[in-house]
Amino acid sequence: MIDDLDSEMRARGISGLVGFGETTLADPDLTYAVGGALTRGSAYFKHVGKQALLLVSSLDFASAKKHSRTNRVETYSQWGYEKLLKKYGNRDQVFPHLISQVLRKERVRGNVVLFGRYDLTRGIQLAASLRKVGVKVVGQRSPTVLEAARERKDNRELEEIRRVGERTAKVVTEVMGLLHNAKERRGRLMIEKKSATIGLMKSIIQSKLAGMGLIAPEGTIFAIGPSGADPHNVGVPDERIRKGRLIVFDIFPQAESGYWFDLTRTFVIGRANDKDRRIFAAVEDAQTSCLDYLKAGQKCETAMELACNVIERAGYHTVREVYTGGAKSVSSGFTHALGHGVGLTIGERPYLGFMNRDLLRERQVVTVEPGVYLPGYGGVRIEDTVQITSKGIEHLAHVEKELELS
């Protein structure tokens, strides 16, 4: 939560934060600090223990006043941006002066952390220029102050993620309905009067997302049969959709607010065979065990162990053989981690996997997504995005988990 910034700064001995970027687009930390999107970016200043100060373009002033988390919004012009630009001629020479000026006025004298997604070489130059005028710029390894603060979501964020989740669920349910009702013509499944291919489904999914105000900047996974056996295969556009084959549908859209959601369902159109049923049951059981286990105070690592227990008992390999069994790699069975945080990114802390001894905390939002993959055959993954509470978990979207669409 944004209120965690101060404690995270203190824990790291940081006096000041400076967030900087020419847009908040695709910049989760700056979006978070600012409290919303600003097309022309921002320079964000925070002295530990004090309210943040936001400098924005005068074009964004009204919008920043309305949406930002801080009352202290001022414009670059008020801090002499245009004069400095006339003097130095280059934006990249102006900002070191402007930033150091603000830091002096805000009385930040100790270590300063810069954040925001920014070109590395210009960022390194900015740090050098600031150091030259006495600013104590320090680097940080992950988890940074902002990553740590973003782990626990406040009510506004939880509501927004739920809103994204509800819309995502609607798209998934509608797509499953289309497939359920698809008719065969001359041996081919038809959807909206066209031969049902992976490409067609993706275009339908994209249009449905757009209709809900969502985009899928990283694409969508819609993979059938052997393609679905590779968890990273997004699906082959020309491939035809057939009855009786496992289909992995993994959707991870983003709303205009910057928040993401992550949801996977696996199903067969028509009747599944016994092999499919066994895989599906193992994955579903693994997910249920994990969802039952998760709550604030539990170990991330243990959730992963639980999923492996269930899947191994059902007779499949798991990635545990690599971590504790000395295997070099695992190419079949449960080959990836159990889950990850979701928020202003589609993969963030906490990570539900081996080697993570962290305890879960209230207000974290995580995916729970066990899977079993049989190369050359197919895969099953079931994924929900849930909120961690003191008592357990809360689902943020509802879509039925049925193997057969029949």
Next chain:
Amino acid sequence: MIDDLDSEMRARGISGLVGFGETTLADPDLTYAVGGALTRGSAYFKHVGKQALLLVSSLDFASAKKHSRTNRVETYSQWGYEKLLKKYGNRDQVFPHLISQVLRKERVRGNVVLFGRYDLTRGIQLAASLRKVGVKVVGQRSPTVLEAARERKDNRELEEIRRVGERTAKVVTEVMGLLHNAKERRGRLMIEKKSATIGLMKSIIQSKLAGMGLIAPEGTIFAIGPSGADPHNVGVPDERIRKGRLIVFDIFPQAESGYWFDLTRTFVIGRANDKDRRIFAAVEDAQTSCLDYLKAGQKCETAMELACNVIERAGYHTVREVYTGGAKSVSSGFTHALGHGVGLTIGERPYLGFMNRDLLRERQVVTVEPGVYLPGYGGVRIEDTVQITSKGIEHLAHVEKELELS
């Protein structure tokens, strides 16, 4: 062009480039160096005068081999990533070792520039760690090596931008067709059986873009009447679309490849009045003059001057009053710059505005977008994205410029 990297490196005294990022998404420089999208990012190494080396996750190896500009693709594992991770425990500690190891093997001994959109504080830490083991990391101000190389587009890029342009033009033409054919019911314009509002049009536009495989990460401007008089007003969702009012429709979508396009049309549904016609004619004349002027070897600044000449002669203010006339600001007339480069970003070099004495070069792609805004009344902007050639310009998309949809 990618071939410009060597000359740009030499001009700046740089021996090695290191591109680094955890995804190529929303990272134009890394996408450019790699030659395509890589979900899990890349570490890119280039010794001046030599072919680049790409390190990728083994999951991305096949895709990188297929799409990247270099034949030299290897995996992190081949360079001992897992062993280093076991030793250091944190990814952010692994990469300095891995990067310095590669630079030694590639015999990069001089100045090294890091690039890629990356968290500032982790980037500053990465630079510090690399310097500790002897890598001569230097910062750079804009224009960086990559920004400079990206200015001129190669044939593959021009074709892709044209493809994005053609799809964008199709969406714009279809939307204008819908508005043209809209019928009135009880005094309200109806589209697809709903009352035509800005919000409805935006949702239709988004769906049409999705159907073409395009997204609009920065939104779309669809503004009517006084809203359109502010070039930064994206349009008010609840506002109703009426006949006889200026509508500014500015669309800037991005394809999966990462390339953008930028196109604006202004029109009136039904009949325009004389005032609208005068504004429209001034803006159209300004654009024509500029399009006639532009070709390789001409000055960016002069194009802007030309646009101001035409618009001032027609009786409107221009931003020239600020640059050369000493006015503090201009709130009516032509209040912004003439255009900007388009490619893997929606705003890049070259900039067509005052203070830019650079000469245009073949293979640059720029917007030409004069506008006239009358606060409280409305605005007109006409924008095309064109390619600069030795003989003039080439249009990259075709949409008619008609003031009246009637």
